[in-house]
Amino acid sequence: MATDHEASARTPALSLTGAVKAFGPVIALADGTIEILPGEIHALVGENGAGKSTLVKILAGLHHPDAGDFRVDGEPIAFRSVADSKAAGISVIYQEPTLFPDLTVAENIFIGRQPRGRSGLISRAEMRAGARELFSRLGVPIDPDRSAEGLSIADQQIIEIAKAISLDAKVLVMDEPTAALSGVEVDRLFAVARSLRDRGAGILFISHRFDEVFALCDRITVMRDGRYVATLETSSVTVDEIVREMVGRDIDQLFPKEPAQIGDPVLTVRGLSRAGVFADIDLDVRAGEIVALAGLVGAGRTEVARAVFGIDRYDTGTVELNGRAYTAGDPQAAIDAGVGFVPEDRRKQGLVMDLSVGRNATLTLRSALARFGIISSARERRAAEKWTKTLQVKTGSQEYAVSTLSGGNQQKVVLAKWLATEPRLLIIDEPTRGIDVGTKAEVHRLISSLAARGIAILMISSELPEVLGMADRVLVMHEGRIAAEIDRADATPEAVMHAATASMEGSK
Amino acid sequence: MSENATKQATRTSETANVLADEPKGRTGASRVLLGRDAIMIYILLAFLVYASIALPRFASPVTVGFLLLDVIPVLLIAMPMTLVIITGEIDLSVASIAGLTSALMGVLWQAGLDMGTVLVISVLAGVVAGALNGFLVAVVGLPSLAVTIGTLALFRGLALVVIGDNAVANFPPALTGFFISKLGATGIPTVMIGVLVVMVFFGVLLHFTPFGRGLYALGYSKEAARFVGIHVNRSKFWLFVATGTVSALAGVYWTLRYSSARSDNASGLELTVIAAVLLGGVSVFGGKGSIPGVIAGVLLIGSINYALRLSRVSDVVLIIVTGSLLILSVITPSVISAIRRWNHDRRLRRHVPQAPASGSTSAVHQAH
Numbered sequence: 001m002a003t004d005h006e007a008s009a010r011t012p013a014l015s016l017t018g019a020v021k022a023f024g025p026v027i028a029l030a031d032g033t034i035e036i037l038p039g040e041i042h043a044l045v046g047e048n049g050a051g052k053s054t055l056v057k058i059l060a061g062l063h064h065p066d067a068g069d070f071r072v073d074g075e076p077i078a079f080r081s082v083a084d085s086k087a088a089g090i091s092v093i094y095q096e097p098t099l100f101p102d103l104t105v106a107e108n109i110f111i112g113r114q115p116r117g118r119s120g121l122i123s124r125a126e127m128r129a130g131a132r133e134l135f136s137r138l139g140v141p142i143d144p145d146r147s148a149e150g151l152s153i154a155d156q157q158i159i160e161i162a163k164a165i166s167l168d169a170k171v172l173v174m175d176e177p178t179a180a181l182s183g184v185e186v187d188r189l190f191a192v193a194r195s196l197r198d199r200g201a202g203i204l205f206i207s208h209r210f211d212e213v214f215a216l217c218d219r220i221t222v223m224r225d226g227r228y229v230a231t232l233e234t235s236s237v238t239v240d241e242i243v244r245e246m247v248g249r250d251i252d253q254l255f256p257k258e259p260a261q262i263g264d265p266v267l268t269v270r271g272l273s274r275a276g277v278f279a280d281i282d283l284d285v286r287a288g289e290i291v292a293l294a295g296l297v298g299a300g301r302t303e304v305a306r307a308v309f310g311i312d313r314y315d316t317g318t319v320e321l322n323g324r325a326y327t328a329g330d331p332q333a334a335i336d337a338g339v340g341f342v343p344e345d346r347r348k349q350g351l352v353m354d355l356s357v358g359r360n361a362t363l364t365l366r367s368a369l370a371r372f373g374i375i376s377s378a379r380e381r382r383a384a385e386k387w388t389k390t391l392q393v394k395t396g397s398q399e400y401a402v403s404t405l406s407g408g409n410q411q412k413v414v415l416a417k418w419l420a421t422e423p424r425l426l427i428i429d430e431p432t433r434g435i436d437v438g439t440k441a442e443v444h445r446l447i448s449s450l451a452a453r454g455i456a457i458l459m460i461s462s463e464l465p466e467v468l469g470m471a472d473r474v475l476v477m478h479e480g481r482i483a484a485e486i487d488r489a490d491a492t493p494e495a496v497m498h499a500a501t502a503s504m505e506g507s508k
Numbered sequence: 509m510s511e512n513a514t515k516q517a518t519r520t521s522e523t524a525n526v527l528a529d530e531p532k533g534r535t536g537a538s539r540v541l542l543g544r545d546a547i548m549i550y551i552l553l554a555f556l557v558y559a560s561i562a563l564p565r566f567a568s569p570v571t572v573g574f575l576l577l578d579v580i581p582v583l584l585i586a587m588p589m590t591l592v593i594i595t596g597e598i599d600l601s602v603a604s605i606a607g608l609t610s611a612l613m614g615v616l617w618q619a620g621l622d623m624g625t626v627l628v629i630s631v632l633a634g635v636v637a638g639a640l641n642g643f644l645v646a647v648v649g650l651p652s653l654a655v656t657i658g659t660l661a662l663f664r665g666l667a668l669v670v671i672g673d674n675a676v677a678n679f680p681p682a683l684t685g686f687f688i689s690k691l692g693a694t695g696i697p698t699v700m701i702g703v704l705v706v707m708v709f710f711g712v713l714l715h716f717t718p719f720g721r722g723l724y725a726l727g728y729s730k731e732a733a734r735f736v737g738i739h740v741n742r743s744k745f746w747l748f749v750a751t752g753t754v755s756a757l758a759g760v761y762w763t764l765r766y767s768s769a770r771s772d773n774a775s776g777l778e779l780t781v782i783a784a785v786l787l788g789g790v791s792v793f794g795g796k797g798s799i800p801g802v803i804a805g806v807l808l809i810g811s812i813n814y815a816l817r818l819s820r821v822s823d824v825v826l827i828i829v830t831g832s833l834l835i836l837s838v839i840t841p842s843v844i845s846a847i848r849r850w851n852h853d854r855r856l857r858r859h860v861p862q863a864p865a866s867g868s869t870s871a872v873h874q875a876h
Contacts, residue, residue: 311734332737341735349735352728354795363725363736366718374716417736 011074013038013202014059014090014171019068021054026434028054032068033228034221036171036202041193043213043234044206046223047246047464047497052206055223056175059204060092061085073170091164092173095180097156101149106131108148109163134162138192154185161192172196173204178212179298190216208296210239210501222246240494243501247464247493257470258448263287264322266456267339267425269308272317277303278480281317285425285456290447292471293460295500300480301460302344305427308458309341310334321425335364340418342411344429344460350414351402357413358384358398364417387416391446408439415446426450429460444470464493478502544789548804555808559815566818569695576697577688577765579810581606581758581774583703583803585781586788587710588750590802593785594714594727595744596794597645597652602755603777604663605637607770609759611667614676614769623683631756637663638752642745652748660778667771676769684767699761706754711799719743727794779827783834784809792838809833 012035019032029051036042046052057063058070061079070077072088079085085092099108106127107114115130117123131144140158148156157177164172174193178186193203193216207213213220214234222229222245229245269283278300285291293301307314313329327333334341343349351360361384362369369375369383384398391412395405402413411431418426431447432440447470451457461467467474474491476484476499484499560567585602592599609630616626637659644655689698714720726733726740733740758777763769788805790797812833813826 330737330739331734332739335737343735348729349731352725352732352795354728355725359721359724363721366721366736366738370718373718374712375718375721 010037010039012036012071013073014204015069015071016055016058016065017069019055019058019065019070021058021063021065027226029058029065030226031228032058032065032223032226034204035231036204038170038202039197039200040218041197041203041205041216043217043220044204044223045208045210045213045220045242045246046229047462050223050246051226052223053175054226056092056173056204056206059085059090059171059173061090086167089168089170090173091160091167091169091171092175093157093160093164093177095176096153097160099148099151099156099159102147104145104147105142105151105159106144108159109134109144109166130166131162134166137165138162138195140188140192152185153180154182154189157181157189158192161196165196169201171202171204173206175206176208177205178207178209186212208501210242213242214239224248239498243494243497247497257290258452260288260290260448260452260472261454262289262472263454266322267308267458268318268320268323269304270318272304272307272314272319274303274307274312274314276480278307278477281482283458283475283482285458287424287454287456288451289472290451290457290459290470292467292474293458293477294462294464294467294474294496295477295483297462299477299500301477302429303480304477305341305429305458305460308334309339309427311341335421335423338422338424340364340421340423340426342414342418342426342428342431344433346407346410346414346434351410353403354401356399357388357393357395357402357405360402360413361387361393361398361416361420364421368421383420387420388413390419391416392442406439408435408443411435411439411443412446415443419450423455425456425458427458427460430462431459432461432463432466464496467491467496468493476500545798545801545804548788548801548808552804552808552811555811555815559811563815563818566815569690569693571814572695573690573697575810575814576695576700578814579806580697580699580703580765581762581777582780582784582810583806584706584754584758584761585751585777586785586802586806587706587799588747588754589781589785590788590790590797590799591710591714591720591723592652592747592751593782593790593792594723594794594797595747596727596730597744597747598656598782598792599641599652599748599751600656600778600782601637601641601659601663602751602758602781603774604660604667605634605752605755606759606762606774606777607772608637608663608667608670609634609756610763610769610773611671611771613760613763614671614674617679617769618676623680627760630760631753634752634754634756634759635749636752638749638755639745641752642748645748646741646745664771664775671769671771673771677767679764679767679769684764687761687764706757707799707803710750714799723747724795727791727796779834780809780830783830783837787833787837789841791841796841805837 015035017033019029020027021029021032032051032055034042034044034055044052044055054063058065061082061084064079072090077088079088100111103111109131110127114122115126117126128144135142135144138158138161142155142158148159151159161172177189181189193205197203205213205217217234219231220234220237220242221231222242224246229248232242263286265284265286267283267285269281272281272283273279281304283291283304293304295301303312306312308319310327310329310331310333318325319328321337321339324337326337331341347353352363355363358381362380365383366375369380381398388395388398393405393412393416394409402410405413428447432443435443444466447457447459459467459470468491471491472488474486474488474496475482476486476496478500479502483502484495486495486499565571585606589599589602612633613626613630616629617623641652641656641659644650645652687699690696691698691700714723722733722738722743725736726738726743730740759774762773766773784806785797785802786792786805787809788797788802790802809830812829816826816829
C-alpha cells in the first residue's frame with residue numbers, strides 16, 4: 001500500500017530492462033524486465049518455461065545476458081560471476097539450499113570469510129556470536145553450533161537468509177522458497193521476509209501459489225514465453241486477471257488431433273499413493289484416448305508416471321492394465337504387460353546416447369529378438385530398420401551414435417523403440433521438450449495417429465497449448481493430487497491454470 | 509506449416525549426414541578391418557613377427573606351449589572381467605579368489621578327500637566369494653572399487669588362514685601331467701580346449717544374447733538402462749558371481765599346473781588381467797569393449813612378457829612394462845577421440861561455413 005507514490009520516487013534497488021538470453025538457437029529470455037524497489041516484496045509469476053529461472057540466473061550472475069540494461073542502485077553493472085552478484089548485494093535463496101552438512105550452522109554462514117582472531121586463526125567465538133545475533137534479529141531459535149546436517153529445508157533457508165543479511169544484501173531473490181515448506185514454516189518465512197522489507201531490503205519472490213503471492217507481495221510482474229508482460233499492484237488486481245496475463249495467447253492449430261475411436265479402459269489406477277509425493281490418484285486411460293496430465297513442475301505428474309511404469313515403488317493403490325495387475329517396481333513387468341514410457345529427460349533416461357541408432361531402437365526388444373537365447377544380428381537390423389523407417393527417423397545409418405541426431409530425431413528413436421514393443425499404453429512425459437518447431441508438429445501428428453490406432457496415451461506436458469490441442473481429457477495435478485478433470489470441450493487455459501495453482505476464484 | 513516442417517526436417521537430415529559422416533562414416537568391411545579389435549590383432553601379429561625375427565628361439569612349438577600355459581589364468585579371468593568392466597564396475601579380488609581356491613585345494617587334498625570333491629568345493633568357494641562381492645556391490649550398493657580392494661585383502665588373508673605357510677605338492681601326477689600336456693606336436697596345451705569353452709561362452713553371452721545387449725546399455729547409462737527394463741543390480745550381481753567362479757577355475761589350473769597349493773599363488777594377477785582387458789579396448793568408463801579385442805590384448809601382454817623373459821629381462825622390468833601398457837591403453841582412446849574431434853570440427857567448419865565458430869554440434873543441428 002505504502003509503496004504507491006513514494007515508490008516511484010525511489011531509485012530501484014535493482015532494475016533489469018530488456019534482457020535477452022539465448023542458448024544456441026533457443027531463446028530462453030527475449031525480454032527480461034524487472035524492477036525491485038528497496039522496501040518492497042515483488043512477485044514474479046509465469047507458466048513453466050516463461051523464463052523466470054533464466055532471469056533469476058542472470059540476477060545471480062550465473063548467466064550473462066546477451067543484451068539489455070542491468071542496474072543496481074541506478075548504476076549500470078555487468079556480472080561476470082556469482083561472486084560479482086554477491087558483492088553487488090544480491091543474494092539468491094534457492095528452493096533447496098546447499099549447505100555443507102559437516103560444518104556447523106555458524107561455519108556455514110561465515111564460510112569463506114570467517115572472522116579471525118589475533119593469532120590469525122579462525123575465531124569460533126566471534127563466529128558464534130555473529131550467528132546468534134543474526135538469528136535473534138530474524139527471531140528464529142537455531143543453535144549456531146549444531147551441524148547443518150539434518151536441518152529442515154525451512155531452517156536451511158533461514159540460514160541462507162542469515163548469510164545474506166550478514167553480507168548486507170540489498171536484494172534477496174527467493175526462488176520458489178515455499179515449495180517444500182509446511183504451513184507454519186511458510187508463516188515464519190513470511191514474517192522474516194516482511195521484517196527484512198521493513199528494514200529496506202528489496203525482495204523478489206517467485207512462486208506458483210497465488211494465495212502466497214497475494215498475501216505477501218506488494219507488486220507482481222508477469223512473464224510469458226520469455227517476455228515481460230506487465231507489472232501490477234497487488235492491491236488493484238485479481239487472481240483472474242493475473243492468470244489471464246500468464247496464459248494470454250491464442251491456441252493455434254499447431255496440433256492436428258485426429259478423431260479416434262475411444263474404447264475400453266486400458267490403464268486403471270485406483271488410490272495410488274506414495275508418502276510425500278502423490279496421494280489418492282484415480283486415473284483411467286481408454287484405448288484410443290489421449291489423456292493429458294497437466295500441472296506445475298513438482299506437482300507429482302512425472303512421479304505418478306514413474307510409479308505406473310515401475311521405476312519407483314508406490315505405497316498403496318492398484319495399477320491394472322486391461323484389468324490385470326502387474327508387478328510393481330519392475331519396469332520389465334510393466335513392459336511385458338504392454339506399457340511403454342517415453343521419459344522426460346531424453347538424454348539421460350530415454351536413450352543411451354553413445355549407442356547406435358539401431359541398438360537404441362531395439363533395446364526394448366532384447367528378448368523378443370532372441371531365438372533360443374541368441375540374438376541374430378540380421379533380425380536385429382531388420383527390426384531397427386522397420387521401426388526407424390516407420391517413424392521416419394532421419395539418420396545416415398543405423399550405426400551412427402544416436403547422439404549425432406537432432407533432438408526431434410532422437411525423440412523419434414525413443415518413440416520407435418517403444419512402438420516396437422507394440423504397447424497398449426504409451427506414457428509420454430514432455431513429448432516435445434527441446435524439439436524444434438517443425439519436428440514438434442510431426443511428433444504431435446505421430447502421437448495422434450498412435451491414438452487413432454487404438455493405443456491408450458497418457459501424456460504429461462507443461463505446455464498448455466500442447467495439452468489443450470492434443471488431449472481428449474485433461475487431468476490437472478496440484479501438490480500430489482488430482483485437482484480437476486476437464487473434458488476437451490471445457491478445457492481452456494484459464495481452467496487448467498486455475499486448477500494447477502489451486503486458486504478457486506475462476507473455477508466456477 | 510507442414511511444408512515448412514518438411515523442409516526443415518530435410519535440412520536437418522542433410523546437416524546430420526555431414527556431421528555423422530564423422531567419425532563413424534565407415535561401412536561394412538572397412539569397419540571390421542579398421543575397428544579397434546582388428547587394430548589390436550594387427551598389433552599382436554606385428555609383435556609376433558618382430559619377436560620371431562629378433563629372437564631366434566621365439567618361433568617354435570615350445571614357445572606356443574609355454575606362452576599359452578603362462579597366459580591361461582589371465583585369459584580365463586579376463587573373460588568375465590571384460591563384462592564387469594563394460595558395466596562400469598571392476599573386480600580387484602580375482603587373484604585373491606584364485607589364491608584362496610588354491611589354498612583350499614591343498615588343505616582338502618591333504619585331508620584325504622577324493623579329487624572330485626576337492627574340485628567341487630574349491631570352485632564353490634569361488635562362487636561364494638563372487639556372490640559376496642556381488643551382494644556388497646549390487647544389493648548394498650557400495651562402489652565395486654572399494655568393495656573388491658577390501659575382499660582382495662580379505663580373501664588373501666583367508667587363504668593364509670586356511671593353509672598357513674605350508675605348500676601342498678603331492679597332487680596325483682596323472683592329473684598334473686594332464687594340465688601340462690600338449691595336443692600332439694602343435695605345442696598347444698590340452699587345457700586350452702576348456703579355456704576355449706569359457707572364451708566362447710562369454711563371447712556369445714556378451715555379443716549375442718539379450719543379457720549382453722543390456723550390459724552395454726547399462727555401462728553407458730544405468731538410468732536409461734532401467735527405463736528399458738534392464739535389471740541393473742541383478743545383472744551386476746551375476747557378473748561378480750561369474751568372476752568369482754572363473755577365478756576359482758584359474759586357481760585350480762594354477763595349483764595343478766605347478767603342482768603346488770600355496771596361499772600366495774596368483775598374487776598380483778589382477779593387475780595383469782585388468783591391463784590386458786583395457787589394452788584389449790575395453791573402456792574403464794564402461795560401455796565399450798569386445799571379447800575378441802580382449803583376447804588379443806591378453807595374448808599381446810603375454811607375448812611381450814614371454815619375449816622379454818627370453819631376452820633375460822628381469823621380472824621387475826616386466827612389472828614396469830605391464831604398468832606402462834595399462835596407462836597407455838587408457839590414454840590412447842582419449843588421444844584418438846581428441847584427434848577425431850579436431851578433425852570433425854574442421855570438417856564441420858568447411859561444410860557449414862555460416863555456422864558460428866563456437867557453435868556446438870547440437871546448435872548447428874537446430875539452426876539449419
